[in-house]
Structure formats: C-alpha cells, structure tokens
Amino acid sequence: MDASDLKFFAAVARTGGMARAADELNTVQSNVTTRIRRLEEDLGQPLFDRHSRGVTLTAAGKRLLPYAARISDTLAEARRAVDDDGRPQGPLVIGSLETTTALRLSPRLAEFAALYPSVDLTLRTGTTRELIEGVLARRIEGAFVCGPVDHPELAETTVFNERLCFMTAPGVRDLDALLGSADLKAIVLRLGCSYRQRMEEILTRRGVVGVRFLEFGTLEAIVACVGAGLGITMLPKSLIGGVWPVGRVGVHDLPAAEAAVETVFIRRRDAYVSSALKAFLAGVDPAVRSAAE
C-alpha cells in the first residue's frame, strides 16, 4: 500500500468508476483497474463492488477512504514544511470576519505585505460558520472568527475582545423609543453572520420582535445607511474613532454582559503552522503570538 495507490483509490471512490477515475488521473482505465486490484490483493479484501454502471465502495473501502484523504493531506503538508525555511514565503490563506478585517487587520495589511514581499497573502472573509468549515477542510490555514468555537480538531486562542454597541443615526437620544417604533429596520452584513444572531437575541430580550432585517454586503454600506437614519445596526464599538470618524453614527452602549464578544484565532490542531502564518500573527498583535504555537 503506497500513497499513489491511495490516490488512485480515492479518485475511483470519488468518481464512482474506474474509467472516470482514469480520465481524472490522466491515465487509462486498464491501469486504474490493475492498481485497484493490486491494492485489494495487498489488503486481502475487495474495496469496491463492481456493477454495470461503475463501482461502489464496500464496507472495507468506506473504512479506508478517510485515510486516503489524510495521507494525501499529510504529504502536501510535509512538502510545505520542507519548503518553509523559516523565512516567511509562499502562499498564505487566512480567513477573517468582515468586522475583524476592518478593525484589526486592514490597518496592518500594507505593513505585512511590505515586510514580507515573498508571501502571497489571501484574505477570505465569511461568517464564522463558513470559516470554520474552511479551516477544517484545509482550504484556509487559519481564521479569525467569533468565539468560543470548541471543536476537538481545532486549536483556538482568544486574540481580541470587542464590545458591541447599537449604532443609529447621529443625534438619536432615546434608543428605547427608536427600538419601539413600528417599522424598525436592522441592517446586518450577512444574514448568517454571528452578530446578527446576537442582535436578534438582544432585541428579543428587550421585547422587540418582528424586526425586519436588511442585508448589506459591506460595512461601508451599512454605516452610510445607518448614519442616514435608515435603520440600526450592532457592531464593535471600536470601529468608531478608529476606522470611522466619531459622529458619523450615533453610539449606544450595551450592558457589559451583552456587549462582550471574543474574537478567536482558529487553526487545525494537526496542521503545520507555516512561518508566513507565524509572521502574520506576530504582526497583527505582538500579544497574539501564542496562537502559532
């Protein structure tokens, strides 16, 4: 049993046929058949049931499949580890929440790019759920998400603590009156966003129900419309005064218990931490270095 055998095996399992797998592997069908047969002989039992429309996994094949993926992942990771000579370089794919990007990351991105020109940084934004999935599937090396996550395959470190607040049009004094108005609109970044769920909970707790949610794709659009009085939103308070000037929107604090959100950095427990990632985390905040250990 060798890694290349498992690559053949995985391709057959995925495509459901020897011929299709051969196509995908850029070889011919007879070749695939032979390798699979050899693998089956080696393991002492059939991995596929053959039938007229292709093949399907046997019970033994199903047990083997996850290992095929693991071996292939580990080999790729080994190659990256060897290539990584301690000087940050190569591709680095990081995930982040939109708000974290605006608040914590974007101010430092230029700096990082200038400092490590040989790193090809990709920053993916998405919801906490999407990012977790991406890290688990090894599509992204790590991500800043809304914590706590508490997943056995993920290592997580708290890196930022934010305080959420309601934002309204400037000059609004009586938040409760606004919340009580019949046609209150809440503007959120994405409907699946974790802040949106939090917002709904908080509103419900104050007896505000049936709020209409609008979904704007960018923070800029949200703050512009909130400032213009279209509706309210809930975002980290430190966006005001940092990224956005004071006075653009009205700020209404929440009780500490409701306001607190922690941003954690997650990565696969079993994955290699590249030098590029280490450097990135160190650059974001010197106190965050522990996330790379």
Added chain:
Amino acid sequence: MDASDLKFFAAVARTGGMARAADELNTVQSNVTTRIRRLEEDLGQPLFDRHSRGVTLTAAGKRLLPYAARISDTLAEARRAVDDDGRPQGPLVIGSLETTTALRLSPRLAEFAALYPSVDLTLRTGTTRELIEGVLARRIEGAFVCGPVDHPELAETTVFNERLCFMTAPGVRDLDALLGSADLKAIVLRLGCSYRQRMEEILTRRGVVGVRFLEFGTLEAIVACVGAGLGITMLPKSLIGGVWPVGRVGVHDLPAAEAAVETVFIRRRDAYVSSALKAFLAGVDPAVRSAAE
C-alpha cells in the same frame, strides 16, 4: 514523494548512514543513495549533509522527519481500519494502573477473553506518566490512568471515581498516633506512582514529614505487609470488600476532598478506535462507552 521514499528517509535519519539504513531495509546501499537523491531532487533541496562518518539531517530534513513518522503511522492505521470489519479481533494493547487493573479490570478480563476469542489482548501496567507516553508513541491503543491529563493530543473520558483511604494493620484505632510515630513506613507500589505523590502531599499537610517509602512491586505484597503491621499505604477504598476480604487491613477514611481520584481513559485523538477496543470498553462498564466515540 511517496510513502516508501519516506520510509527510506526515516531509516537513514535514524541510523545516520545510507549503508546502515540499507542493512535495516534489507536492500543495498546504492539503492538507498538513489532514492534519497531522488527525494532531494523532488523536494528541491538537500535533506542530508554527507560526511565521512555517515550523514546528518539538514534543517529541511529535520522539518521532514516528523511527517515521515506520521505517514507511516497513518498507513499502518489504515490497514488496521480496513482489516477491522466490526467484529472485534486482532491485537489489542491496553494500558492500566495496577490498582485499576485489580479493582475494575481483572474481574472482567476472563469474560472478555471468552466473549472475543479472536482478540489478542495485552494488558500493560505502569505509572500514569509511562502510560501517557506509551499512548502518545502509539505503543498502546489507550490506557486507564490517573486524571485529569489534559493533553492536546489525547482524548480523555472519566470512567471511574475512586476514594482513597489509608490502610494500616487491622485493629489500629488511632491513625494520628500511628502517623506520629518516629519510624513510620509508607509502602507504595512504585515510587513514580501518582498515588505516592498524593500520599506525600496528604502526609505533609498533616505535618508528617520524613516518612520512609518502601516500594513493593505488587498489590498483594503491599496488602500482606500492611496487614502485618509493617507500615501504612494509601489505596482505593473499594479494593476492600471487593478484591480483598474485610478485616485483612484496617481502613481509615480521608476527607472527601483528599480522597477523590478520578480514573480516566485516554487515547490518541487522531487514532483509529478499533472494534476490539470498543468491545473492551463496553465490557468494562456499559457507562464507559462514550470513551470510544
């Protein structure tokens, strides 16, 4: 880069020489040289420094080495997973503390062996520290140890809660007087045992210092000598009445906080849980099944 290349690589790294590795791999030296050179070409950088006494790993080689072990482990595990058709069979190596064996396991061993005759069960006893190391090194599939362990690579489940007590010669009424005696001897199973540390703490807290520790290798020897008045020991209370008859030694309870010890079952988070292991855990205590999930 293939799994067999990495096997060659690991052998060379371990033996420190191509010729020695060839010997170990049952092949010739020229072969090893070629494979290593090919691997280096594939990875684009040298993995070994050559010198007159053999070879040593370069920095890149050091980075690769852990992956070689991981690949080989994963392949072996895959084979086991494929062979494991759900009916418990094959080798099963379990670790356990001596006391846990006596108290919880030994009564069920015969039953398990009769129920699953095709499982080759090996039970290794040792200290918590030794067993943890064994699990991490994959020498044993899982182990019952003194918890909590709290290691990122290990999954742990509390399976038993024991209460420790002092044991003395039968008929001893005044434990404090005994503890105050000048030539008090404490008998422990092994000096590295976790109960021994606990015992020392408890004695210190009561102002008893400078106790001589004797190390007897078996529980039987300990209980015999304690019963004869040679010294005291500290063991799970439920040994009395279960494994040993009441009256063989004197029992002196401890306060609940000091007495409580939990026995946890640990296994590698990333390792395959064989059907044999599942069956074993289910047989030990139906409530323990969660440890296998």
Added chain:
DNA sequence: GGAAAGCCATCGGCAAACGAGATAGGTGCG
C-alpha cells in the same frame, strides 16, 4: 607514510513494474 576499514556516489545489467492500447465480456436502454 601506508595499509585498512568505513562511508557515499556512480555505472551497467537485469528484472519487475508501469503505462498505453486493443479486445473481450457483461448490463441496461431504446
């Protein structure tokens, strides 16, 4: 200083494995 031992790199011969193409056999569909 010179012989010997230990080590790695390289080369040529040979066998096994591999990849490609062709063919046969089986099944479902119109």
Added chain:
DNA sequence: CGCACCTATCTCGTTTGCCGATGGCTTTCC
C-alpha cells in the same frame, strides 16, 4: 438487436527499481 457504457484481461514497449561492482574520500591504526 444494436448501441452505449462499464470493467477485466492481454500484449507490448518503456520506464523504473534493484543489484552488484567500482571508485573516491576520510579516518584510523600500524
């Protein structure tokens, strides 16, 4: 029944891998 689609098997070059022998290098021990 013919066609489309699938897998199994066979043959034939080519490639790869393994082996044994040889040579160059360094260290060690007369």
